[in-house]
Amino acid sequence: MDNIGLYIHWPYCARICPYCDFNIYKSKSDTQAALVNAILIDMEHWRRLSGPRNLISIHFGGGTPSLLLARNVQNLIEKAKSLWTPTDNLEVGLEANPKDVNKGSLLAWRKAGIERLSIGVQSFDDVALQFLGRDHDGKLARRALELAVEIMPRVSADLIYGWKGETPAILQEDLQTAMASHVSHISTYQLTIEQKTAFGQAEKRGVNKAVNNDCSADLFEQAIATLSQQGFEQYEVSNFSKSKDARSRHNLLYWQGGDYAGIGPGAHGRLTVGGRLTVGERLNVEGRRLATIASLKPNAYISCVKNRGHGINTQEKLSAKDWAEEYVLMGMRIKDGVFLSRYEHISGQAIATEKIQQYTKAGLLTQQGDRLSATPKGRFVLDALCRELLL
Template identity: 45%
Template structure:
């Protein structure tokens, strides 16, 4: 059993973000109530699912590095007590590399965090300003140095295909991340969501994202640069220096493992006697806190049909280099000898090896289209 903990507070709302977040201002009492509600929700869901071994914990957001360290420690300690792990487990937390938050790293490590995912996004000050980030490139470098002393494992998030960014510029930023010693890199193409400030700016013609050809060139540069440095793209947007550097929490989710979703808007997946249960917590903080108190924290609770659960495992599993078992696709009526799956294998978008089906280097950049062709 894994845990995802959503802490929705941010010092600033980034213009590209469409996550469930709020400004972190004057909310001290609300935050204390939320921290307690997350613990209570953990207790209630543990009683629902019964004895399990703890696989991992991931604190996401929002900006969980703003979460009070004693609240982080309380969640990790209670999770270990409710779901005793069989060995060492990964406990990740997302962090912004500001000077203020970097000062909390040592305390967060003491609270149980052993892997920090750093939202650096860029090493260019002009780009950071455009992205609405509240740190500078110099602050990011200072924070990285502090994080390296506090945590045994570090990951970096970077955003590419920004307006005006050339391929050489992007390659230089990737090289900077590698030179700083990161063992895990998560590069994301800038995505424009209509509900965000960027979405509204693009809609009114204030600026335009790079065209598809330039974005594809950025993607290819990502693969080439990281492969040359010994990194493997073990998932579409995640590259690790070796197997040990992979995110075990994310792999647990991509492999179809169970996980509790704790906090406002958090998603969960639970295997119960009634079937595969998909949950979504109340999005508004007050509604979530009240829902936990009333014994009903979920805005959505659905027992997935077996076919829907299998399709979801395919959608997640084909994002990884491991792929999915052929038997899973066969349960969906697909055959490696004829039909849609056979066509995708023959066209080189998918490969078959050792009873598993995986996306190829040709298929991964086109994965959304490959999955649509496979499952519809």
């Protein structure tokens, strides 16, 4: 059987952060039951679409899924496990706001089946947290990590860098504090300014909210150096882990071109049908690759499930070109890179050898047999590098 992962999007947040452009809505507790029921029904539709599969991950993302009642988390996990065949090392992860993390919630999530917690720390610096419009402070973030590592088998601290006013010293303090908490995984995301957000509007008025590109690259370089010196491997552009087991298996599914059901308002999914797909191996890619997007607004999603039995709003068959490009754009983000034969198999054409040689010579690419990956230097210019390879 092929593998599948399950992404469940919980779109509500207690408040909206000024830089966030995800599909999010102000939290309404009265809609929790209706949305959970819709997600449960949608899951059955996805099972009909995918057929029997090995379930390798369940990921609760958002929004703020730590606002979900633990009993709802448990019902969703149980349902997924009853529809697909859970693998022995099934990853069950949840993204949590530090404010929702306490001994009681951690024990309840653990009992519900969560084994990996990804905590949106962003920073431990109170000035940074205020600037980013967060509703927690540094002390609360430290306490959340401290408790989480005691109770959860795997914990990730998610940090943001590149906000206007950030200094190397502040970043260093954030990294050191995260590492001192004994988490096994750290994500460092660059603050990007999206037009429709409050930060985007401020930038339009001439108020800078992020540092310039050069400064951001320096901060990123500093993060990589600091984390790798302490034994965190940069297995993906923004993700660092202490061991292989600490890596996010769900996110690896995205980066390796695997299949995942995208359930909940606005969730994206990918499904290979009518053929075989084997993640991490060289070939076996046949059939069609479907790209789905669920109805965006929670009420529209609930109505869609009620009227049609599923929440999918758009479903398109990716062309061979789009499928192959996505495979490279996602796959080159990870240290392991992509399989050239797989790209060729999907697209029907090979990446030009001269280009590979040219960028290998320039120190941006490295090739080992069939596997092509970006060097640390190449990862700094990854988008441009991939565009060149795909021309």
